Amino acid sequence: MSTVTRNQFLFGHRQEPTQRAAAISIPASPELDATANNSAQGAGAAAGASQAPSHASQDSANNSHIPPRNQHRQPPPIPRTSLDLALRSSARSSLESHRSDLLQDPLPLSFAPAMAVTPGGYSVNVNDPTLIALVNKLQDVFTTVGVQNPIDLPQIVVVGSQSSGKSSVLENIVGRDFLPRGSGIVTRRPLVLQLINRPAPAKLQSNGVTEAELKNSSDTQANVDEWGEFLHVPGQKFYDFNKIRDEIVKETEAKAGRNVGISPQPINLRIYSPNVLTLTLVDLPGLTKVPVGDQPRDIEKQIKEMVLKQIAKPNAIILAVTAANVDLANSDGLKLAREVDPEGQRTIGVLTKIDLMDTGTDVVDILAGRIIPLRLGYVPVVNRGQRDIENKKRIDLALKAEKDFFENHPSYRNKASYCGTPYLARKLNLILMMHIKQTLPDIKTRIATSLQKYSQELDQLGAGDLLGNNSSNIILNIITEFANEYRTVLDGQSAELSSNELSGGARISFVYHELYSNGIKAIDPFEQVKDIDIRTILYNSSGSSPALFVGTTAFELIVKQQIRRLEEPSLKCVSLVYDELIRILGQLLTKQLFRRYPQLKEKFHGVVVSFFRKSMEPTNKLVRDLVSMEACYINTGHPDFLNGHRAMAIVNDRHNANKPTQVDPKTGKPLPPQVPPRSGSPSLPTDGSETNSGFFGSFFASKNKKKMAAMEPPPATLKASGTLSERENQEVEVIKLLINSYFNIVRRTMIDMVPKAIMLNLVQFTKDEMQRELLEQMYKTQELDDLLKESDYTVRRRKECQQMVESLGKASEIVSQVQ
Template identity: 25%
Template sequence: MYRFASTNTVAMEALQSEDHRNLLDIIDKLRSRGVSRYVDLPQIVVCGDQSAGKSSVLEAISGLTFPTKDNLCTRFATELILRREVTVAVNISIHPGPERSPDERQRLNTFRAEIDLTQPDLQKVVDEAKGVMGISDFKVFSTDILRVELSGPYQPHLTMVDLPGLFRAGNREQSAKDAKTVRKMVRAYVKNPRSIILAVVSAKSDFALQEITEMARELDPKGIRTLGLITKPDALDAGSDSEAAYVKLAQNEDVAFRLGWHVLKNRDYQMRDASSAERDEAEEIFFRSGVWTTVNPAQLGVKALKPRLSDVLKDQILRQLPALVQDIEMEISSTESQLRLFGSPRTNVAEQRRYLLQVSRDFTALIQAAVDGVYNNSFFGSAKTDDGYRKRLRARVQNTLTSFCEKMRQQGKQRIIVDTTSDEEELALDEISRAEFVDLAKERIRRSRGRELPGTFNPMVIGELFVEQCTPWRGIASNLLSEILGLANEILKLIVDHVAVQETASGILSVIRGSLEPFKSDLEVKFKELLTPHLEGHPITYNHYLTNTVQKVQEERRRKSLEKQLRTIVGHEEFASGRHVSIYPTRILEQLGKHIEVDMERYGGELAVDYMEAYYKVASKKFIDDISVLAVEWCLIDKLPTLFPPEAILDLQDDEVAHIATESDSLSLERTRHRQKLTTLEDAKSDLKQLDIHRTLGLPSPPPEAFEQIHSDNESEGLYEYGQTSLVEQAQHEEPSGRIEIINTGETELDWEPKLKKKKKK
């Protein structure tokens, strides 16, 4: 198996090495610069119900005395930054909230407070901070953060954010509305997927009724990033069900968190004036007796909690570092895109015209890509999304024309002529039997008769029948015209909104739509031009498809007639059997002779219907292609890239340019804000990239499972030692060295899961 070795046996310094400190310092620097406004940063958030003992927890960890007024809610978050140094030092400041104005930020940044390091009580500092933040009856809570930086020889490398305590009912000092505000503030921190939730639970009340437990399970349903902390265990009656329940909770057997639970004994009233050392000694004595001896000692007391929290935070930072860098890079890209959209400052006509020229170039490039169907630009997004598909003009035009073709095929005929074998067969409202339609054609021929011989027909009859059949074309074409113009207008607006600043987009779009009007008129004229010959002219075609279709239709009809006669002669069963049958040709001829059409007008009607249907096929195919190519493509789509060329910008008068592109004060402020954001993000990226990851890691970072509660068997006496010691325990028991070596004995792979052993009795 693997075992750990060191030059001087690994101690706390291995965990809290200079690399460890640098890692936390960089994250703290990012937070102090306001990077957390743009991306989520790894952090430990200390949260719990009011009177759960959060202040005592922070005091035990840092040695500072935090305000502990039981029924008064803290009005802001407090960031506690602890670092190991030879000398003791404290620095207290305020980090302004995101909504603060530049003047307010400057005023808050100048805040400094001092405390007596011999009696480090923060109550006075908190009161001063409330005054500077402007907290009063009118402003109950603040998004400003009180930042307390404390260094000393006994401090861990650790950063935590203490949040106001949760409460449900109001009183004179805090209302029900305040409770909602606190809940909203805590949720904002806890829902950060990179936050480690230090959920403080008081043993004085049922943990299931404490709001932080419910919130942690809601926002971290798998319990991956929550570490539970039980306080006030001395308030439990020895041997009671409540004590047993909390021991079970501490052993991760009830509410299971991946990081497990820890137990801390708070300073009680009798020890209110005791020193930190006395407090820690009393805690150790408490945990060496009673039921708590059955709990893993690595989960008890502040001495175990400090390195455990430090290690949890370090691991969370290392685990999140690649994704954090990626998020920062994405924000940088987004901010750069927004700054490109803002363009350079536009304080005069020359700068304004230069801005419009750039918009023109960007617009033309994107609309040309949309027309060509080349969707490489990030503007077009993903075809998997509705938003991405909306921007893909060529795809939408193609699909719209395909739909138009399908509508012409299914809905283009006024009456659908169907062959029926029975007079009782029901037809749809838009259907008509061939026999009935031939009768109508026969009547039309009779009323249009000229000098043609019986059995023939006036050629104008085909035109009249065709015009009636293609009546729906006008409505279908009109709908297509509206759809295509709608697509064009939509893509134009989307592109303008993408390449132009919002306050100039409407003016630019107005110019573009003005240029679009002639194309729109040409398109409408072309639609009418292509539709009119079919609805008002007479049939003209030189396509041999016409006669081919007529011949095929008539040949198919004769084949069916012959089949019918053969079935009559040989019988239906014999015909269907496929067996060899002998018949006399004269019988076939006799049978066919009985079905020669002697009604010359009806014969002419059938022939006219055949020609009309054949011509309809020829004309509809041509109409679909002409509308798609000559109208949609050449009158509109192909011309879209010419709508807003650079030449048009040069032709604009100065007053027109100023009207469109004058920059507002608000936009100027937005540009400044985005430039500051970009600088902040680029500095953050640079800081993170400078981290020597390999040196910082030094050792494979343990997964969260390393902190899971390990259960003993029923025979255990409660005294544990690890076959493979965790980093936290090494830090507590071994001497400092500053580095860690991993020695492979070749037996097993490295396993971060601690293995429990019973300690042998002497």
């Protein structure tokens, strides 16, 4: 026979005494000792789940039959929390009472409060039923208002497969038959089951129900002290628990249909009874794998998603129900719990069908945490079988049979007080109250934050349908506010300045001084004009008579061509600034005001964009005129311009610097540099050799002297060919120096003038005339009411925010009552 220590039953794992002492440390406290000594008669509610240190020697003796550690994998120690301390402290007051008959008074109600020492070092009353009542009120508030609960409330969520016995566990905890039963999926909506302990009065009270009504009830156990109430049927008490079952079926079909569909909308049921501990459980549809009958083909996915949504909340305690006669590794409930709670920190295991296990087998290893350890441990229970249910076996008799089973079974009789439904109910009650106590500060903070968030959004949405005859004034105010905000954004005075990126007028400045300036500076005047082209222009500009000096005609012709190249990037700069204005418009139209009135937003967008486009026309014209001004008159007298004499001197210095100085042999003085003849005047070679040098060299060269006399006419298209002579190189270099000097002057002028032109006719003009343009185009009486028609989203969102503010306001009042 295998036996285990109380720690193994309570916490689901085994530790050495030294480890245990280090993990659990309860400071000596008179209040704690007094609680332990004065609560023997009230063990039921405070029976917690821990061992008394004084029984350590007995546990060591009982452990003699536990296999050696090398035969079983030992899970690592699990850190203790204030919940563990509460369970252990409450156990001190309940050890003696566990030896009494639990079923004679299965759920004692007059118990001394169990005190727990929190990590902060102060004691809290974890057996305060008002904590669970507080969470119940919060759940009811959000369900009644009809909004999705924005606050993660502490609750115990029941999960398990269809055949795991979830319904029987819940009915045993309540002590009454009230859940629908049948084949396939019976629970098709989450059932929020709120159990409220209501001590039976010394004198029976009618509670508004007559004896005749109780006698005519189909529920033979109906009495005035137990009833149920549904949140969707306020004020109506159900003393007949068979009618509670019928109402669950009716309400399920109302939302999920008569077939086998499921719905995530919960049913809130509150049960008042002197035989229950205050507790809140959420029953979910049983997990299934294969669709049966008319079930949807994706029923497994639907149920899994619903269950995961509930148990994934950090404040949810997972009650994983598993049949003990199947391999624990195949437990659907534990498998799903592991997905959201891989360390098993907030999962409680419930093992059903203990009585159906094969002879000679037990769940001792599971309870000791040797298989799948859980911090909150496992609790074995025995439910009614299918035949018992069909024969309508009373639950109190079933609980008596459960008690007898554990007390007489050789594997469990030494720890029978830690088994069964009564112990499970007490443990869940204590765990939930402690969990609520721990999460209450965070709940208060979340409620306050959410209330502020939704209140601000409701203020932004504004009051609905309050226009009346003030539509003209509203439009006027909107236009004025929009024009002012447009102006402040351009001037960089907006209240919503970003620290992450450039916005508004800063982006326009970036277009001017980075994009446009660098783009103009990157233009190379000689990118499209080669030296040979310059030579051609020089000859063409001199006509039939070779020029003695470099003429201005060729220079002006080339520099005007390059100035015209500045027009395209300048117009592109106008387009970029226009795009930035459109960007600013889009940012202004994202305000909550324009989301509220979509037709007004559309009208604003159309009018402002049209205004920008109209302003683009004179802006583009002015930019073109600037380019034309520079191209129509070449001011060679500009003080920054490099004149022809200086250019020629620079070129001569370059060429003469590499030549040796020639000296007159007679006088010994340096000779002036010789000017090479222009190759444009063709001449015959003196040595009689062939040559193709010079501009027309290739056309007048002959293969031999005999054919020189028979000259052919020039071709229709005559192009320059051959290499440049030394004189031609000098002339080309002079022209390039002059072109580059003047082009730099024009380039600086355009970089300075184009932004000014854009600011004058586009940016500044629209900034000054925006309000006037909007008034002219929009301030028309016959259109004002249509422009102020709210969007469907605004109406729907305002209603949602109003409901949220209402529910969160009530929730704030509820939690403010708890200090």
